[in-house]
Amino acid sequence: MNYIVIDDSKLDCFIAEKIIRNTKNCASVKTFLHAAEALDFIAANKASDRTVVLVDIQMPIMNGFDFVEAFQKMDPGSTENYNIYIISSSINENDVTRVRQYPSVRQFINKPLTANNLNNLLGAYEPAPFN
Amino acid sequence: METLNTTDKIKVLYLDDESHNLICFMATYRFDFTIYIAPTAAKAYNYLEAHPDISVVIADQRMPLQTGVEFFEEMKVLYPKPVRMLITAFADIEAVIDSVNRGSVFRYIKKPWNDDDVKSAVEEAYKFYISNSLLEEKNKELASAYRELGKFAYSVTHDLRSPLSSLLGALEVSKDMDSLTDIREILGMMDVAVRKLDDFIKNIHEFYSIKRGLASIEDIDFEMLAEDMAIMFSLSAKMDNIKFTRKVVQGEGFCSDSASLRIIIINLLSNAFKYQKKDGTDRFVELDIEVRDNNAHITVRDNGIGIKAEHINSIFSMFYRATTEQSGSGFGLFNVKDALERLNGTVEVSSAPDKGSEFRVSIPNITKKTPVTQ
Numbered sequence: 001m002n003y004i005v006i007d008d009s010k011l012d013c014f015i016a017e018k019i020i021r022n023t024k025n026c027a028s029v030k031t032f033l034h035a036a037e038a039l040d041f042i043a044a045n046k047a048s049d050r051t052v053v054l055v056d057i058q059m060p061i062m063n064g065f066d067f068v069e070a071f072q073k074m075d076p077g078s079t080e081n082y083n084i085y086i087i088s089s090s091i092n093e094n095d096v097t098r099v100r101q102y103p104s105v106r107q108f109i110n111k112p113l114t115a116n117n118l119n120n121l122l123g124a125y126e127p128a129p130f131n
Numbered sequence: 132m133e134t135l136n137t138t139d140k141i142k143v144l145y146l147d148d149e150s151h152n153l154i155c156f157m158a159t160y161r162f163d164f165t166i167y168i169a170p171t172a173a174k175a176y177n178y179l180e181a182h183p184d185i186s187v188v189i190a191d192q193r194m195p196l197q198t199g200v201e202f203f204e205e206m207k208v209l210y211p212k213p214v215r216m217l218i219t220a221f222a223d224i225e226a227v228i229d230s231v232n233r234g235s236v237f238r239y240i241k242k243p244w245n246d247d248d249v250k251s252a253v254e255e256a257y258k259f260y261i262s263n264s265l266l267e268e269k270n271k272e273l274a275s276a277y278r279e280l281g282k283f284a285y286s287v288t289h290d291l292r293s294p295l296s297s298l299l300g301a302l303e304v305s306k307d308m309d310s311l312t313d314i315r316e317i318l319g320m321m322d323v324a325v326r327k328l329d330d331f332i333k334n335i336h337e338f339y340s341i342k343r344g345l346a347s348i349e350d351i352d353f354e355m356l357a358e359d360m361a362i363m364f365s366l367s368a369k370m371d372n373i374k375f376t377r378k379v380v381q382g383e384g385f386c387s388d389s390a391s392l393r394i395i396i397i398n399l400l401s402n403a404f405k406y407q408k409k410d411g412t413d414r415f416v417e418l419d420i421e422v423r424d425n426n427a428h429i430t431v432r433d434n435g436i437g438i439k440a441e442h443i444n445s446i447f448s449m450f451y452r453a454t455t456e457q458s459g460s461g462f463g464l465f466n467v468k469d470a471l472e473r474l475n476g477t478v479e480v481s482s483a484p485d486k487g488s489e490f491r492v493s494i495p496n497i498t499k500k501t502p503v504t505q
Contacts, residue, residue, distance in 0.1 A: 009293070011320040015300035022307065058289050061442075089296040090289055111293070112300030 002051040008059040035062040047081035057088040147191040186260040192219035200230040214256040294328040334462035374415040381422040391470040398463040403433035425496040434487035
């Protein structure tokens with residue numbers, strides 16, 4: 001499994017990377033402090049295997065919602081293996097509701113990311129609801 | 132149909148099907164009020180539409196097409212603001228009491244009317260109208276303040292919770308760590324998260340003290356203030372190898388609110404120290420203060436990472452962050468702007484990415500008698 005972590009906090013990227021590397025089937029982890037750079041990466045690299053993308057909401061310049069909106073405008077054929085998960089410290093209901101409105105977002109995870117909730121999320125994997 | 136002076140008088144509309152009553156009313160009160168008279172409901176609505184500042188409407192109860200109470204029931208919905216008063220004879224008193232109770236009519240005037248009664252009734256109605264308008268105004272202000280508070284609470288919970296959840300995550304990860312190097316690395320990052328939280332709380336406190344606190348105007352000795360700043364930032368300068376220079380030219384006395392002034396200078400300096408280039412060699416921060424012609428001109432200059440042109444207009448917004456620099460809370464420059472507004476000051480920014488930034492602040496001298504805007 002490949003992973004992309006998008007978070008403006010270096011510490012949160014570091015934590016996510018550590019936790020991901022501790023899982024059994026981690027092929028690669030890439031971390032991005034800027035959502036725009038992650039978007040460029042995804043546009044330039046079609047994933048041949050399933051790639052889990054963990055995106056924070058509150059980030060300067062391009063936030064998680066902007067990222068998801070831009071992601072959904074990309075060619076679905078080339079992004080089908082990228083699975084978006086929102087990971088945020090937000091406990092605001094509006095944020096959670098808003099996340100549900102994006103068909104490309106599979107789940108909302110509350111920070112901090114732990115080995116447990118990462119495993120749960122991967123266990124609950126279902127094929128993409130749309131393509 | 133308007134009288135000579137239309138500016139300050141209470142505007143009263145009188146609806147009655149009997150024209151001699153209308154003329155009599157006009158003749159009696161035209162010096163006291165600005166009067167509009169209408170023989171029909173249609174005419175009354177024309178006036179209400181054309182003059183939204185009519186504050187009192189008087190109607191006769193007995194009219195052929197519609198009673199006064201019926202007219203008011205309808206008008207209450209279409210033009211809710213003017214205060215409604217009914218003129219009526221005793222025979223109709225039951226209907227009137229009922230309409231007063233249902234809130235369609237503010238009060239009634241007995242027929243035949245007494246000149247002073249009508250005058251005092253109109254004045255009383257006008258007072259009621261004014262206090263209702265003020266109340267409506269206050270309600271709007273409150274609703275807007277409440278919306279602001281909602282936005283504020285949202286951002287605050289996020290900014291308080293996010294460093295905490297980072298710390299929890301870091302603790303979780305460190306449980307499986309054996310290498311001291313790894314643990315030191317993560318402790319270093321936790322340190323940043325804790326500082327971020329601490330800065331944020333200090334900034335909220337600053338924000339709160341600017342908003343609620345009373346300004347105290349005192350003589351400002353900029354030489355001393357600059358020295359304070361040098362001491363405050365000496366550790367940052369030393370640790371990060373940044374050269375701090377200060378220049379003060381103060382040829383005249385200057386009064387201001389020292390707390391607001393300090394908030395402005397500290398935040399600008401703190402940004403100048405924070406947003407330095409990681410690989411820069413001759414890093415510097417300069418503070419220039421010149422007091423002349425009753426104004427203090429404060430310039431904070433650095434050769435740090437600079438600000439991209441597209442972000443410059445947003446940097447003074449609350450919670451706006453133009454960089455992923457770890458310790459930014461998006462509060463600093465907002466507090467600067469807030470404090471500047473209080474002191475009637477202005478700020479100009481010039482900046483270029485990778486070259487550095489210059490913030491030029493001008494603050495007028497406040498003589499001790501002039502109160503500061505709240």
